[in-house]
Amino acid sequence: MVKVEEAEAIIQAERRDFGTESVAFEQALGRVLAENLKTDRDLPPFNRVAMDGIAIRFAAFEGGTRSFPISATQAAGEPPVDIKAATDCIEIMTGAALPPSTDTVIRYEDFRIENGVATVLTEDISRGQNIHAQGKDKRRHDTVAAAGQVISPALLGMAAAVGASALQVKKLPKVVVISTGDELVDVEETPLPYQIRRSNSYMVQAALQKYQLHAHLLHIPDDAEATKAELALCLQHYEVIILSGGISMGKFDYVPQVLEALSVQKLFYKVQQRPGKPFWFGKHANGALVFALPGNPVSTFMCLHRYFLPWLMASLGLDNPERYGVLNGDVSFQAPLQYFLQVKLGMNGQGQVLATPFEGNGSGDFANLVEADAFLELPLGKSNFTKGEVYRIWPFR
Amino acid sequence: MVKVEEAEAIIQAERRDFGTESVAFEQALGRVLAENLKTDRDLPPFNRVAMDGIAIRFAAFEGGTRSFPISATQAAGEPPVDIKAATDCIEIMTGAALPPSTDTVIRYEDFRIENGVATVLTEDISRGQNIHAQGKDKRRHDTVAAAGQVISPALLGMAAAVGASALQVKKLPKVVVISTGDELVDVEETPLPYQIRRSNSYMVQAALQKYQLHAHLLHIPDDAEATKAELALCLQHYEVIILSGGISMGKFDYVPQVLEALSVQKLFYKVQQRPGKPFWFGKHANGALVFALPGNPVSTFMCLHRYFLPWLMASLGLDNPERYGVLNGDVSFQAPLQYFLQVKLGMNGQGQVLATPFEGNGSGDFANLVEADAFLELPLGKSNFTKGEVYRIWPFR
Known part of the structure; x- marks a missing residue:
C-alpha cells in the first residue's frame, strides 16, 4: 500500500510525450497548442481608424483650420485615399486604414457636414486620436500564443486572424476504457435481479471528452483466457488502458494475474485512501500504462480525477495549478x-x-x-x- | 444609451423556451436535462456485497461458530446461492447479490480457508457489515437527477445505470453568427495591406461549443441590398442572429436601417460600458432576437459572455450564480x-x-x-x- 502522494509521484514519473500533429484550426478547440503561434503581420496591420468620422492632418487643425473640405470617402476594406490638400479631410469609417497624408480622426459627434465641408465643433482634439496604431498590440512575427496551452475560443479567433488555418497540437494518447464483471449488462438491457448495468465506462469516456480525448470502450467477461487475449491485444493497440473493476482479492478477478503474465509490471497496488483503495497501476515494457481503477463508480471517478487526468495534463505539457x-x-x-x-x-x-x-x-x-x-x-x-x-x-x- | 444592468434586464426579459427533444444518452454530455431522471430499481438494486470474502448468518457467529463450511462460491453476476446449513458460509465476491440466507460479509483478511472450511480470525464482526444495502442510496422511482441541470459525466453514468438510453434535453436555439465588413477576408487568404481576416465569428462559434450549440457562420458584404436579403432569410431560419460589426455611425453600416426595414424592433442601442459600447439589441415580431455586437474582437467577446451566454443559460433554465x-x-x-x-x-x-x-x-x-x-x-x-x-x-x- 502506498500513500496518495506516493501514488501520484509514481504515476507522474510515467508521464509520456505522444508527439504532435496538425489539425484544421476549426477542429482545434480544447486541444493543446504545440507551437508558438506568431503573427504574420503587425497587429493591427495598419493604422486602424477606431471611430467613424473624418481623418485630418493635425497640423492643419493646429494651424487654425476648422472647416475641412471632404476630398473623398473611404470605407473599411478600401485602399487608403489621400487628402488632396493639407486642409482637406477624408470621411472615413471604423476599420479603415488611415491614409498616410492624415494622422488624426475626429468622430461624427464632433463636427457637422454642410456642402461637402466638415466643420469641427470642438477644440478638444489631440494628435493621433481615435487611431489604433499599426503594431501597437503585436509586431510581425511576435508570439501571440505560446505553445503548451489549451486552445481557447480567443486563441482560435487569434489563429484565424493570423491566418493559421492549421495548428500544431499535442497528440492525445490512444485510450481504451475496459469494464469487467459478469454482473454487468448493457444499458439497453433489463438486468436480472442480481445484475446491474454498465455505467462506469460511459462516465469515464464522458469525463475524457473535455480533453477532446475519445476513448474506446470494451467489456471483458470474468474469464481468465478471454481477459488475457483481450488485454494482450489492448497492450499492442493502446497507449493507456483504464480498467474499471476486476482488481481485488476475489477469486474471479483475473486481471492482476493476467497483467503479470502479459509482462505488465506492477508499480503499486492499493493506495491509503477512501474511496479507491484497491487501485492498481502498472506499465508494460512497450510503455503502455495500465490504470486499474476500483469498480465502484465513485472510486473510479475519484481515481480518474486525482490520478489519471493530472497524468494526462502533465503528458500534454499543461500546468495544473492546485485548487x-x-x-x-x-x-x-x-x-x-x-x-x-x-x-x-x-x-x-x-x-x-x-x-x-x-x-x-x-x-x-x-x-x-x-x-x-x-x-x-x-x-x-x-x-x-x-x-x-x-x-x-x-x-x- | 442604457446602463449595463438595464441592458441585462431587457435581454433577460426576452428569454425563450425552445422546447425539448430526445437524444441518445451518449450524445447528451453538456446538454441540459429536461426531465427528472428516475431510478428503475432500488440503488443498489440488491444487498450488494462490498468486499470479497464469505457471507455468513450473523446469528451463527453470535452463537459461537467460528468455522464455517463453504457451501458454494458465488461470483458477481451469479444468482444468489443459499447456505445449506445455518453455520455454513458462501465464498462470495464484491458486487454479488447477498444470498437471503446470509446477512453479514467477512473479508478475506479476517479468515483462513482449510479443507473447504473458513475459520474466522477476529472477534470484530458486526451484523450486516460489508454490505451495501438494497435501496440505501435511492429507492425505485426516486429522482437521481433533477431537470434543469447540465448533463455531467457523473449524470451520464447514472443515466446508463438506470437504463435511460435516451434522455429528454432542452432544445438549443438555432443561431447564426454573421460577420460584416468588406475589410474582412477568409482565413486562408492573404489580406491586402488594408484588409484583415475574419476571426470574430470563429471565436463566437467556438465559445458556443461549450454549450453544445453549433452555430452557423455567414459573411455579409457592406451592401444594403445584400444585407437586407440575407438578414430577411436569417430572420426566418434562425431564432438568434449574432452580428459582429456593422453597427455604428458609419456610412457603410447598413445593418441598423436594414433591421428596422425588416421590422426588427430596437430594444436598445449603446450600453454605458467599455468595451462594447455600440451594442444593439432587438427582436423581430416572430420572436427572433438580434444581438448586434460591436465588431472589435474584445467587444464582441465581452458582450457574448456578459449578455448572450447568460441569456442562453436563462433560456435553457440554468442557474447562473454570480462569481x-x-x-x-x-x-x-x-x-x-x-x-x-x-x-x-x-x-x-x-x-x-x-x-x-x-x-x-x-x-x-x-x-x-x-x-x-x-x-x-x-x-x-x-x-x-x-x-x-x-x-x-x-x-x-
Missing part, C-alpha cells in the same frame, strides 16, 4: 486513510470557494456524485476537520 | 462607463479567486484576450479600484 476550497461544515473521519469527500462548490462574497460536504453513504454512493461538484482531499493523520479550514479540491464538472 | 474575484492590483479608470477589465485568474491558499489585471491597450487589444481568463466588471460611478476589493468576474475559459 483549494474552504470546508463549509465539520467533518469527522476516523480511518487512517486520505479521505476524498464529495462536496458541492459555491462562492461567497469574498471570492472564496466554499466546499460544502455532501452527506453521503460513503464511497459507494453513486447517487450523490450526480449532485456533487468536486472531491475535497482531507489529509491523512487527522480525524476532525473543522469548518473554515482550507483543503485541496478536485473539481469534476 | 467574484479579488482585484489583485490597483486600477484607475476615469470614463463614466462600466469597465470590463481583462484579468488572469489565480487562487491563493485561502481558496480565494484572484483577478490580476492585464496591462492592455484598452478594448482594442485582442492579443491580451488570448492570455486572459475573465473580465472583471468594475462598476460605474467609481474611478479608483484598489487591490483587495471584490468584484464580479465573467470567466471565459
Whole structure:
C-alpha cells in the first residue's frame, strides 16, 4: 500500500510525450497548442481608424483650420485615399486604414457636414486620436500564443486572424476504457435481479471528452483466457488502458494475474485512501500504462480525477495549478486513510470557494456524485476537520 | 444609451423556451436535462456485497461458530446461492447479490480457508457489515437527477445505470453568427495591406461549443441590398442572429436601417460600458432576437459572455450564480462607463479567486484576450479600484 502522494509521484514519473500533429484550426478547440503561434503581420496591420468620422492632418487643425473640405470617402476594406490638400479631410469609417497624408480622426459627434465641408465643433482634439496604431498590440512575427496551452475560443479567433488555418497540437494518447464483471449488462438491457448495468465506462469516456480525448470502450467477461487475449491485444493497440473493476482479492478477478503474465509490471497496488483503495497501476515494457481503477463508480471517478487526468495534463505539457476550497461544515473521519469527500462548490462574497460536504453513504454512493461538484482531499493523520479550514479540491464538472 | 444592468434586464426579459427533444444518452454530455431522471430499481438494486470474502448468518457467529463450511462460491453476476446449513458460509465476491440466507460479509483478511472450511480470525464482526444495502442510496422511482441541470459525466453514468438510453434535453436555439465588413477576408487568404481576416465569428462559434450549440457562420458584404436579403432569410431560419460589426455611425453600416426595414424592433442601442459600447439589441415580431455586437474582437467577446451566454443559460433554465474575484492590483479608470477589465485568474491558499489585471491597450487589444481568463466588471460611478476589493468576474475559459 502506498500513500496518495506516493501514488501520484509514481504515476507522474510515467508521464509520456505522444508527439504532435496538425489539425484544421476549426477542429482545434480544447486541444493543446504545440507551437508558438506568431503573427504574420503587425497587429493591427495598419493604422486602424477606431471611430467613424473624418481623418485630418493635425497640423492643419493646429494651424487654425476648422472647416475641412471632404476630398473623398473611404470605407473599411478600401485602399487608403489621400487628402488632396493639407486642409482637406477624408470621411472615413471604423476599420479603415488611415491614409498616410492624415494622422488624426475626429468622430461624427464632433463636427457637422454642410456642402461637402466638415466643420469641427470642438477644440478638444489631440494628435493621433481615435487611431489604433499599426503594431501597437503585436509586431510581425511576435508570439501571440505560446505553445503548451489549451486552445481557447480567443486563441482560435487569434489563429484565424493570423491566418493559421492549421495548428500544431499535442497528440492525445490512444485510450481504451475496459469494464469487467459478469454482473454487468448493457444499458439497453433489463438486468436480472442480481445484475446491474454498465455505467462506469460511459462516465469515464464522458469525463475524457473535455480533453477532446475519445476513448474506446470494451467489456471483458470474468474469464481468465478471454481477459488475457483481450488485454494482450489492448497492450499492442493502446497507449493507456483504464480498467474499471476486476482488481481485488476475489477469486474471479483475473486481471492482476493476467497483467503479470502479459509482462505488465506492477508499480503499486492499493493506495491509503477512501474511496479507491484497491487501485492498481502498472506499465508494460512497450510503455503502455495500465490504470486499474476500483469498480465502484465513485472510486473510479475519484481515481480518474486525482490520478489519471493530472497524468494526462502533465503528458500534454499543461500546468495544473492546485485548487483549494474552504470546508463549509465539520467533518469527522476516523480511518487512517486520505479521505476524498464529495462536496458541492459555491462562492461567497469574498471570492472564496466554499466546499460544502455532501452527506453521503460513503464511497459507494453513486447517487450523490450526480449532485456533487468536486472531491475535497482531507489529509491523512487527522480525524476532525473543522469548518473554515482550507483543503485541496478536485473539481469534476 | 442604457446602463449595463438595464441592458441585462431587457435581454433577460426576452428569454425563450425552445422546447425539448430526445437524444441518445451518449450524445447528451453538456446538454441540459429536461426531465427528472428516475431510478428503475432500488440503488443498489440488491444487498450488494462490498468486499470479497464469505457471507455468513450473523446469528451463527453470535452463537459461537467460528468455522464455517463453504457451501458454494458465488461470483458477481451469479444468482444468489443459499447456505445449506445455518453455520455454513458462501465464498462470495464484491458486487454479488447477498444470498437471503446470509446477512453479514467477512473479508478475506479476517479468515483462513482449510479443507473447504473458513475459520474466522477476529472477534470484530458486526451484523450486516460489508454490505451495501438494497435501496440505501435511492429507492425505485426516486429522482437521481433533477431537470434543469447540465448533463455531467457523473449524470451520464447514472443515466446508463438506470437504463435511460435516451434522455429528454432542452432544445438549443438555432443561431447564426454573421460577420460584416468588406475589410474582412477568409482565413486562408492573404489580406491586402488594408484588409484583415475574419476571426470574430470563429471565436463566437467556438465559445458556443461549450454549450453544445453549433452555430452557423455567414459573411455579409457592406451592401444594403445584400444585407437586407440575407438578414430577411436569417430572420426566418434562425431564432438568434449574432452580428459582429456593422453597427455604428458609419456610412457603410447598413445593418441598423436594414433591421428596422425588416421590422426588427430596437430594444436598445449603446450600453454605458467599455468595451462594447455600440451594442444593439432587438427582436423581430416572430420572436427572433438580434444581438448586434460591436465588431472589435474584445467587444464582441465581452458582450457574448456578459449578455448572450447568460441569456442562453436563462433560456435553457440554468442557474447562473454570480462569481467574484479579488482585484489583485490597483486600477484607475476615469470614463463614466462600466469597465470590463481583462484579468488572469489565480487562487491563493485561502481558496480565494484572484483577478490580476492585464496591462492592455484598452478594448482594442485582442492579443491580451488570448492570455486572459475573465473580465472583471468594475462598476460605474467609481474611478479608483484598489487591490483587495471584490468584484464580479465573467470567466471565459
